[in-house]
Amino acid sequence: MSPFTVPVPLTQRPAWSSLQTESANLQATTLRDLFAADPSRVDQLTFEACGVVADLSKHRVTAGTITDLVALAEQSGLRAHIDAMFAGEHINTSEDRAVLHVALRAPSDDIITTDGANVVPGVHEVLDRMATFANAIRSGAFKGHTGQSISAVVNIGIGGSDLGPVMAYEALRFYSDRRLTMRFVSNVDATDFVEATHDLDPERTLFIISSKTFTTLETMTNAHSARQWLLDSIGDEAAIARHFVAVSTNAEEVAKFGIDTDNMFGFWDWVGGRYSMDSAIGLSTMIAIGPDNFESMLAGFHDMDEHFRTTPFERNLPVLMGLLAVWYRNFFGCQTIAVLPYSQYLKRFPAYLQQLTMESNGKHVTLEGVDVDVDTGAVYWGEPGTNGQHSFYQLLHQGTTMVPVDFIGFAKTNNPLGDHHDILMSNVFAQAQALAFGRSAAEIESEGVPASVVPHKVMPGNRPSTVLLSDLLTPYRLGSLIALYEHNVFTQGAIWGIDSFDQWGVELGKKLAQAIIPQLTSTIDPALDHDASTNSLITRYRDMKRQ
Ligand code: G6Q
Numbered sequence: 322m323s324p325f326t327v328p329v330p331l332t333q334r335p336a337w338s339s340l341q342t343e344s345a346n347l348q349a350t351t352l353r354d355l356f357a358a359d360p361s362r363v364d365q366l367t368f369e370a371c372g373v374v375a376d377l378s379k380h381r382v383t384a385g386t387i388t389d390l391v392a393l394a395e396q397s398g399l400r401a402h403i404d405a406m407f408a409g410e411h412i413n414t415s416e417d418r419a420v421l422h423v424a425l426r427a428p429s430d431d432i433i434t435t436d437g438a439n440v441v442p443g444v445h446e447v448l449d450r451m452a453t454f455a456n457a458i459r460s461g462a463f464k465g466h467t468g469q470s471i472s473a474v475v476n477i478g479i480g481g482s483d484l485g486p487v488m489a490y491e492a493l494r495f496y497s498d499r500r501l502t503m504r505f506v507s508n509v510d511a512t513d514f515v516e517a518t519h520d521l522d523p524e525r526t527l528f529i530i531s532s533k534t535f536t537t538l539e540t541m542t543n544a545h546s547a548r549q550w551l552l553d554s555i556g557d558e559a560a561i562a563r564h565f566v567a568v569s570t571n572a573e574e575v576a577k578f579g580i581d582t583d584n585m586f587g588f589w590d591w592v593g594g595r596y597s598m599d600s601a602i603g604l605s606t607m608i609a610i611g612p613d614n615f616e617s618m619l620a621g622f623h624d625m626d627e628h629f630r631t632t633p634f635e636r637n638l639p640v641l642m643g644l645l646a647v648w649y650r651n652f653f654g655c656q657t658i659a660v661l662p663y664s665q666y667l668k669r670f671p672a673y674l675q676q677l678t679m680e681s682n683g684k685h686v687t688l689e690g691v692d693v694d695v696d697t698g699a700v701y702w703g704e705p706g707t708n709g710q711h712s713f714y715q716l717l718h719q720g721t722t723m724v725p726v727d728f729i730g731f732a733k734t735n736n737p738l739g740d741h742h743d744i745l746m747s748n749v750f751a752q753a754q755a756l757a758f759g760r761s762a763a764e765i766e767s768e769g770v771p772a773s774v775v776p777h778k779v780m781p782g783n784r785p786s787t788v789l790l791s792d793l794l795t796p797y798r799l800g801s802l803i804a805l806y807e808h809n810v811f812t813q814g815a816i817w818g819i820d821s822f823d824q825w826g827v828e829l830g831k832k833l834a835q836a837i838i839p840q841l842t843s844t845i846d847p848a849l850d851h852d853a854s855t856n857s858l859i860t861r862y863r864d865m866k867r868q
Pocket of ligand 1: 479533536537
């Protein structure tokens with residue numbers, strides 16, 4: 322089945338009705354019962370891909386549920402969707418584009434074509450240029466306008482041109498060159514730029530302007546302020562060439578800004594913003610961790626791509642995780658999924674995943690443009706453990722809403738210090754255990770707790786989680802974890818039959834802001850023709866500003 326063939330409507334596929342029956346049964350049972358009934362459960366529901374072990378046994382499923390979910394994937398044409406992506410078909414239908422982030426990490430001898438051309442040589446050409454440049458910055462061979470080496474790199478970008486780079490830098494900080502200061506500016510709030518640059522030496526600072534379109538308002542506003550900041554100090558326009566590089570697909574706009582296009586690193590329209598961190602958008606990452614580590618990260622991505630492309634669905638980790646997300650969203654009504662990494666280095670991973678998941682699958686129509694008849698993308702959110710345990714986990718354990726959780730942990734740490742790591746990881750296992758099995762009233766009563774307090778202490782349990790366990794957070798591992806989520810998102814989108822690669826929902830607000838900007842900056846009171854609320858807010862804002 323081609324991904325563009327309209328399949329039988331989702332809720333009329335045979336597996337859908339089996340899953341409805343299955344979910345009714347499972348809602349009437351508990352994880353305690355499921356574990357008691359089947360001693361082989363953990364073995365059956367533990368999977369591994371590229372060194373990531375996934376324990377799915379604490380999900381409210383049986384082996385039969387997995388079989389039905391896999392059948393749903395087959396009846397939804399997931400195989401054809403995957404093949405179409407890797408074949409460079411224009412699966413982003415509303416933008417008429419191929420979706421080929423998998424080509425960004427393909428080995429140089431791979432052949433991946435779209436619109437009749439093999440894209441892999443171009444990818445490696447850019448990677449090689451990035452490596453030469455990164456090495457020159459790291460070694461000090463690249464000099465700024467006044468002959469000094471670069472000591473600080475500031476990435477200016479937003480959305481997909483920021484979240485991946487900042488997440489990867491934080492995640493791989495251990496592997497980074499500590500002589501370099503890395504900063505990231507995204508918000509058009511000047512505070513972001515001012516705080517990021519206040520202690521930097523302009524003569525030793527390099528700005529990377531990362532913008533696929535090179536027209537994004539926030540990024541261009543920050544880029545112009547950066548330009549001025551540099552000129553205020555160095556005073557010579559010629560300095561721009563030594564202190565600014567661009568990452569973009571838009572050479573014309575880059576040249577207009579005043580950056581020599583020799584200092585531009587390109588990518589392609591088949592790389593979506595939120596899927597771009599391993600393209601030239603990762604230049605800051607490569608400068609921080611070096612080309613070898615970057616290559617190792619790409620290898621991690623690629624191995625997970627291959628696992629996704631070739632492994633039968635019943636053992637395919639991203640497919641299984643995507644199917645479980647559909648299961649909870651559509652059969653249990655779960656509105657959110659929490660991602661809780663037990664690694665301080667992954668502190669920006671949930672924020673990165675929010676864009677990846679919610680911009681991809683927050684859609685209300687199918688590829689054919691008709692309303693989807695079920696709920697789509699869940700809200701993804703999270704914070705690193707153990708911090709979250711001392712704040713919002715209360716709701717996860719005893720609230721009235723079921724929130725499936727992904728725990729992410731590592732057997733080893735880059736920063737061994739006393740018992741810290743064992744303490745950290747004991748909390749992963751304990752939290753997953755507490756969520757799944759809870760604590761009954763009888764157990765609490767048996768501890769002599771007063772009857773009036775017992776209900777408050779009851780932990781209902783029966784709350785699902787995935788535990789992703791791997792050896793150590795390395796560049797390779799980060800690549801494989803990100804690709805795991807990318808393909809998990811892909812799987813969900815394919816089941817729902819939506820376009821996971823467009824983002825029209827962000828356009829309207831941008832357009833409206835463009836109309837409002839002159840009304841805020843104008844020195845004479847403008848005539849306002851918005852809705853009454855917007856008119857009133859603008860008027861109050863102008864009044865307050867004047868006072
Ligand atoms: C991601 C989105 C969006 C995009 C930003 C920045 O998939 O398209 O987050 O990355 O709007 O766009 P530019 O890179 O064009 O500045």
